[in-house]
Amino acid sequence: MSVELSETLSNIVENTGKSVVRVEGGGRRSASGIVWSPKQVVTVAHAIQREDVTVSIDGKDFKARLKGRDENTDLALLELDEALAPATFDDGAGLKVGQLALRLARPGETVRATSGIVSALARKSWRTPRGAEVDFYLESDADYSSGFGGGPLVDLQGRVLGLTSTGVLRSVVLTIPTKTIRRVVAQFEAHGKVRRSHLGLQLQPVQLPDAVRVSTGEEIGLLVTSVEKDGPADKAGIQYGDTVLHLGDDSVKTLQDLYRYLRADNADKQVPLRFFRNGQVNTSQVTLGGR
DSSP states (O other), X not given: OOHHHHHHHHHHHHHHGGGEEEEEOBSSSOEEXXXXXXXXXXXXXXXXXXXXXXXXXTTEEEEEEEEEEETTTTEEEEEESSOOOXXXXXXXXXXXXXXXXXXXXXXXXXXEEEEEEEEEEEOSOEEOTTSOEESSEEEEXXXXXXXXXXXXXXOTTSOEEEEEESSSSTTOOEEEEHHHHHHHHHHHHHHSSOOOEEOOEEEEEEEOOXXXXXXXXXXXXXXXXXXXXXXXXXXXXXXXXXXXXXXXXXXXXXXXXXXXXXXXXXXXXXXXXXXXXXXXXXXEEEEOEEO
């Protein structure tokens, strides 16, 4: 490693480290956090188990309040009374696999850093196992240790590319991109939570009978395995054993198709739901819930 690169990395840690805090949120272990704005910190949701949180940096403790928490994206937003230095964020538009990156954290009183490369990057948005949308998939091979959750992944310009999380995919250290953080924080500020639409159904993909395939042109549907009492689908007359074929104008062959439709801006909308029951294809109007 050249002297110039070594100095660059050291400067990044020193400068960006001023925006990395330790977070004590009632969990078994402390986490790190990133100063989002002068009086706001983003961190991992799984580390926040209570409303009152302590944020620490440079030997000073600050009381923080929970503004919003979303387990689906493993993000939480904290509010402080005193101002701290916010980080510089980047949405990663020019990011490439192989670029150098630093993982920063504050598991104790001082900032820690590990180095590596961007090891995985997929630009297509994807859904977490809980159905939340993440704008793109991002991993780094920089080492991860206890207390690094909630810390930033940083490029060689000192810009935060996203937040380190182990709470989205089991046994995988991911970086939640800045673009996703912006969207979730906007929901926290507007509603105190992330609002999503829902049907009130549990479903699983199934092959459709031959007769249905011929009449609808569809091969796969979503079998209803449970109906939430008084939920949106229950009120629309959907029953256990029905097979959902379309929601709105969209064919739903997979749970990912369904999750894609159940975004926040569809909450409270009335849409047609097409389903198969007892040899017949039916359509019912369902008003999507918001939660």
